[in-house]
Amino acid sequence: MFDIKSNQCGTRESRLGSFVGYSGSLHEIGQQVCGGCTQEKKRCFSQASGCPSGCALGQLSGINDAAIVHHGPSGCAGTAIGIASTYELLSEALGKKREHFAYTCTDMTESDTVFGSTDNLKDVVLETYRRYHPKAIFIGASCVSGIIGEDLEGILDDLKDEIPVPIAPVHCEGFKSQIWATGFDVAQHAILKYIVKPPQKKTNKVNLIGFARGTAWNACTDLKRLFDIIGVKPTYLLTLSTVEELEHLSEAAATIVTCGTLGNYLAHGLESEYGVPYIRSLQPHGIIGFEDWSRQLAKITGKEAEVEKYLQEEKDIYQPQIDKVKDKLKGKRAMIAMGPGFGSYYSRIVQEFGMELTHISSWHFDKQYEDGQQPVAFKYLVDNSPDIPFSVNDLQNYEYMNILDKIKPDIFLTRHPGSTVWAMKIGTPSYCVYDEYTALGYKGMLRFGNLMLDIITNRSFTENLSKRIRLPYTQWWLQQKPDSLLIED
Numbered sequence: 001m002f003d004i005k006s007n008q009c010g011t012r013e014s015r016l017g018s019f020v021g022y023s024g025s026l027h028e029i030g031q032q033v034c035g036g037c038t039q040e041k042k043r044c045f046s047q048a049s050g051c052p053s054g055c056a057l058g059q060l061s062g063i064n065d066a067a068i069v070h071h072g073p074s075g076c077a078g079t080a081i082g083i084a085s086t087y088e089l090l091s092e093a094l095g096k097k098r099e100h101f102a103y104t105c106t107d108m109t110e111s112d113t114v115f116g117s118t119d120n121l122k123d124v125v126l127e128t129y130r131r132y133h134p135k136a137i138f139i140g141a142s143c144v145s146g147i148i149g150e151d152l153e154g155i156l157d158d159l160k161d162e163i164p165v166p167i168a169p170v171h172c173e174g175f176k177s178q179i180w181a182t183g184f185d186v187a188q189h190a191i192l193k194y195i196v197k198p199p200q201k202k203t204n205k206v207n208l209i210g211f212a213r214g215t216a217w218n219a220c221t222d223l224k225r226l227f228d229i230i231g232v233k234p235t236y237l238l239t240l241s242t243v244e245e246l247e248h249l250s251e252a253a254a255t256i257v258t259c260g261t262l263g264n265y266l267a268h269g270l271e272s273e274y275g276v277p278y279i280r281s282l283q284p285h286g287i288i289g290f291e292d293w294s295r296q297l298a299k300i301t302g303k304e305a306e307v308e309k310y311l312q313e314e315k316d317i318y319q320p321q322i323d324k325v326k327d328k329l330k331g332k333r334a335m336i337a338m339g340p341g342f343g344s345y346y347s348r349i350v351q352e353f354g355m356e357l358t359h360i361s362s363w364h365f366d367k368q369y370e371d372g373q374q375p376v377a378f379k380y381l382v383d384n385s386p387d388i389p390f391s392v393n394d395l396q397n398y399e400y401m402n403i404l405d406k407i408k409p410d411i412f413l414t415r416h417p418g419s420t421v422w423a424m425k426i427g428t429p430s431y432c433v434y435d436e437y438t439a440l441g442y443k444g445m446l447r448f449g450n451l452m453l454d455i456i457t458n459r460s461f462t463e464n465l466s467k468r469i470r471l472p473y474t475q476w477w478l479q480q481k482p483d484s485l486l487i488e489d
């Protein structure tokens with residue numbers, strides 16, 4: 001149940017009935033969702049997967065003036081490596097100050113697991129505040145701190161006289177959920193419970209929940225133009241946001257997301273607790289998604305006519321060029337492997353290009369969001385696509401290699417660099433769609449179409465790589481059915 005007063009939010013499995021194993025088709029799972037009974041499966045063998053703490057603390061690390069204290073062994077804090085390279089460079093490029101940010105770790109040891117380590121945690125939180133003066137401190141849990149029952153909430157009272165900024169426990173223990181996206185919810189729960197304040201006044205700001213800030217292809221300029229036409233200002237969340245911005249999220253005119261899987265918890269929480277409307281449109285990827293996103297956004301300020309004019313101008317410029325790319329991509333065969341949100345968006349896009357979608361695989365599957373409704377983008381996909389093989393797979397690359405070996409698509413589109421490399425090793429041209437604004441609107445569609453065309457046409461690197469690689473997967477495995485290690489729940 002959704003309850004922002006609770007110390008912890010439940011996992012996606014318990015709150016939403018989400019799962020990580022399935023093999024069937026798009027229409028089958030669509031019908032099962034409508035009938036209320038999905039036939040998810042378990043794996044009797046699993047390779048490594050992701051941990052919710054990476055998503056939770058990775059997201060919170062985007063806040064420019066907050067600090068993270070990771071209460072766990074130093075290995076759990078490996079998340080910090082990616083953060084340093086991503087956000088430091090981005091903040092530098094955008095001229096945003098980041099001197100109050102810090103990511104520290106309590107480096108729990110074996111003796112800590114026996115005797116506890118709350119005193120050490122307090123010391124590290126105090127030292128982190130003394131050195132960096134962050135505007136909020138998030139204490140990230142780990143499997144170890146969770147298993148020995150460290151009382152993260154218990155230290156808040158002890159420290160409140162010494163640290164005058166919010167301290168927020170983040171219950172992202174890795175063992176809690178098989179679905180790493182639970183980490184998004186856990187992070188957003190901490191923001192809703194400890195940071196967001198009740199509204200004092202209403203503003204013309206729109207909370208824009210996404211992964212990045214539209215830096216790819218300079219998409220932020222295009223976004224700014226759209227927001228200016230509508231007459232609202234975006235508050236980009238969480239990347240390079242500030243604690244002060246987060247405190248005022250309840251005063252926004254609306255919340256919109258670039259990915260429902262990512263932003264649904266916070267958007268729903270702001271709507272149910274503070275009445276901030278959550279715009280449940282398609283996401284802004286591809287033309288269909290961008291038009292729906294823009295039109296629904298325009299309704300906030302009644303600027304529908306202005307937005308129609310803007311869309312028509314964009315169409316006049318880019319549609320003829322998109323049509324030329326479309327002619328070349330028509331009939332090319334694509335496989336998609338992404339999170340459930342982006343998987344739906346990019347499955348829609350490749351079909352907009354007239355390509356054949358040979359398989360969709362989703363890192364996990366959400367039957368519903370917090371409001372009990374089916375994700376809009378998935379429903380659109382089911383209603384507007386032919387029946388397509390559909391699987392749910394939490395980055396088990398051995399299954400992808402089996403599927404790719406059988407269907408041999410012209411391109412594999414994913415959102416994980418590791419699986420991109422594996423696809424290339426088996427000879428499939430591949431692209432990691434890492435930036436959420438890669439196919440934003442008409443202009444993004446043109447760029448993305450050209451990019452796919454380049455990848456499909458210039459295959460020599462992939463072919464040479466695959467000829468020189470000895471795969472760890474034997475013919476025995478490649479001849480099995482890809483779902484042969486999935487078992488009935």
Ligand code: SF4
Nearest residue numbers: 051053076142143174
């Ligand atoms: S929290 Fe658990 S699953 Fe996550 S990195 Fe640490 S030990 Fe691994």
